[in-house]
Amino acid sequence: MIRDSRLSSVLHGLLHMIGAGEPVTSEQLARAMATNPVVVRRVMAGLREQGLVRSEKGHAGGWTLARDPTDITLAEIYRAVGEPTIVAMGHRSENPGCLVEQAVNDALGDTFREVEALFLKRLGAVTLDVLAKDFKRRLAKHKQSLEDQIHAIK
Amino acid sequence: MIRDSRLSSVLHGLLHMIGAGEPVTSEQLARAMATNPVVVRRVMAGLREQGLVRSEKGHAGGWTLARDPTDITLAEIYRAVGEPTIVAMGHRSENPGCLVEQAVNDALGDTFREVEALFLKRLGAVTLDVLAKDFKRRLAKHKQSLEDQIHAIK
DNA sequence: GTATCATGTAACTTCATACGTTACATGATC
């Protein structure tokens, strides 16, 4: 099954925007995400409609975060990218007259709903800010590791 | 996103087999599931390899359950149909050098894994037998409802 | 023993949809 990477993709872009401190162009985001500027605009358009980001045209234009990262949950971003399908499985038929199919759909449907609820709950518990801080930790660690290597050479 | 319906599909087939008490042909299963006999054989082949069902050729041939329904969990069936993708979302890249991508992948990856674990846990807690009993309850209720309608007419 | 019935399987088509790409319009800034 092909997996939808819009959420992953847009989070990547948003973290880059937080790090930049100035408008980031679709071109720059596309390079960072190894994709196409049009794809970036397409997915960012959803975030703009929800008021999560702003876009400016012309010189020094590009994308900026419109709200405080401590206030944006991943759940909100998930909704803004169009609520992609969470569970990759489904029923054969949604309106079955067959009682066997009803029994199957009910049993699986309950599980699907539970799983989706857990997914949304977890996303709702994480803010963009948390991801940004995690990134900074990684960056600091990476820097330290490089410095250690330099010392080892001296 | 198109959803994989093999698990739903095969459960439907298995319940029909339990109800039948004699070998059920791919043709019959296909009719019940509104699909094609070849599709039925394809998905049932996985169950046969895991020893969950048997197939017989020739006259009075077809598919039969090979084990006690009280002993077969939905998790086992899920594995037998080839462990279809559970979460419909994924990362852009699995081996990122980019630290931003690592932070995103870790955060989302944890959630994905949690969700998958819950899914398997729920499937592991339900046996085929439970579904079959649920179906019988529905059948009895349906029958009662029809009888009530007959009485109302009299 | 052969006609029939059923599975086994390869090869192909179909379909949905995320993603990629091209092209051009619109608007902002220098």
Added chain:
DNA sequence: GATCATGTAACGTATGAAGTTACATGATAC
């Protein structure tokens, strides 16, 4: 008005489940 950026339509590409056709294999009935 030249340039830079977004906005968007239109079309192409790739993937994988599902559907379909065709034929081989094996078991049973007669």
